[in-house]
Amino acid sequence: MLDLKFIREHADVVRKAVADKGENADIDRVLGLDEAKRHKQHDFDTLRADQNRVSKGIGLCKKNGQDASNLLASMKKIAGTVRQLGSQLAVLDTELQRLLLTIPNIPRKDVPVGGEADNALVSEWGTPREFDFTPQDHLALCEAHRLVDFARGAKLSGTGFPVYTGNGALLERALVQFMLDTHITRHGYTEIIPPLLVNTAAMTGTGQLPKMADDMYHIASDDLYLIPTSEVPLTNFHSGEILPLDDLPRKYVAFTPNFRREAGSYGKMTKGLLRLHQFNKVEMVRLTEPQDSSQALEEMIEEAAFITRQLGLAYRILRLATGDLSFASHVTYDIEVWSPGAGRWLEVSSLSDFRDFQARRMGIRYRNSEGKVAFVHTLNGSGLATSRIFPAIVETYQRDDGTIEVPEVLRPYMRGLTTL
């Protein structure tokens, strides 16, 4: 959510952001409602002040045994007007709040305007492996080594719910362990194991609601949502709080499964592990002081990139164009690794600075060095999504005899196994 004052004073900037992000939000209507609400608020406050004053007088009269029927009669009228103004004010405010939730965050100045084709290449590391034999894709490899059972997953739940089996499960777990250990010990994050079901307020706080309602699994009987990313519970962890300065920065990391309905994307990349209804991810979240968030994002990019380097996977880093930015994001970098099987780059991490956009929605504030209360900045980034790393590893590390080498950093987590 943007600051209403900011919208009032920089309407053009906001309009441009809405257009660049391809969102729909009626800024003129917001401005009109804001104006109307402030007028109404003024009328209400003035009358309410009168009411408070006279009510006190009535109390005094009664206490002294004096007659207050004159006052009572006139107050009866005022009370009616106050009630009327109050409900009109509530209507304006509800509508204003609803609209404010539909206005996206402003992209950073260096974010390219445009769609996916306009994403800016920031850096590259390593070179995609060349093969002197015809490499198999991860589907074939997973089947050959019984790493993932897609058919039985479909039997249990439907497509998009893979079952990791045997060494596949071991590899998946090793990836998670390796990533968590690295972020905890090398990067200083605190591990969190959060709930996988969260309420409407939490989903609204990080910005999934109202826009992404159709993409999430919703438990109607309890009005809870399955998390599409652990960003939601991690970032909402401190919602409604005013943190002491000493508590910043906060750095949280969590491993969770994630659930996405992927409504409307049937037929698009549905084979294998690349697009799933349930997938695993290690997620990093930071809360910082406003002046520290840009630097924090750079660090998080490096932390995610470190994992891919350790795994020996060629990657590239992109700065997403406005059309590819999420609703709440100010700036987002994607890390993509090369998939020899798919012959294309796969997004394994998406790292974003939200500035105070989410913090304002969920009310995460802190007391700064001047003792003033201000919104924190929130950031998050995958560190990483195993469902994309997994195929990249089995494809990249395959040998001509069909076996798969285990990357060295994972071996300690796989009972010393060197080959699958």
Add this chain to the structure above:
RNA sequence: GGAGAGGUGGCCGAGCUGGCUUAAGGCGUACGCCUGCUAAGCGUAUGAGGGUCAAAAGCUCUCCGAGGGUUCGAAUCCCUCCCUCUCCGCCA
């Protein structure tokens, strides 16, 4: 699922037979005074958000779990919901 108790300011905690409560009192915190030092003591201050204002001050509105209602007036009465605790039941 059933029965009961409760949710008040950073914390504890009174108020809850509706009106000098603009929420007592305490703890904590900050500043000052006092005192060889420390402790104690004394004094003052100490929530968030909005409106008005160039800004500050000031004035004012809202907030006592959330949302409705009754009333001239609600922390206080009524209704719905959420959460916590205790007991019972059911169950992985």
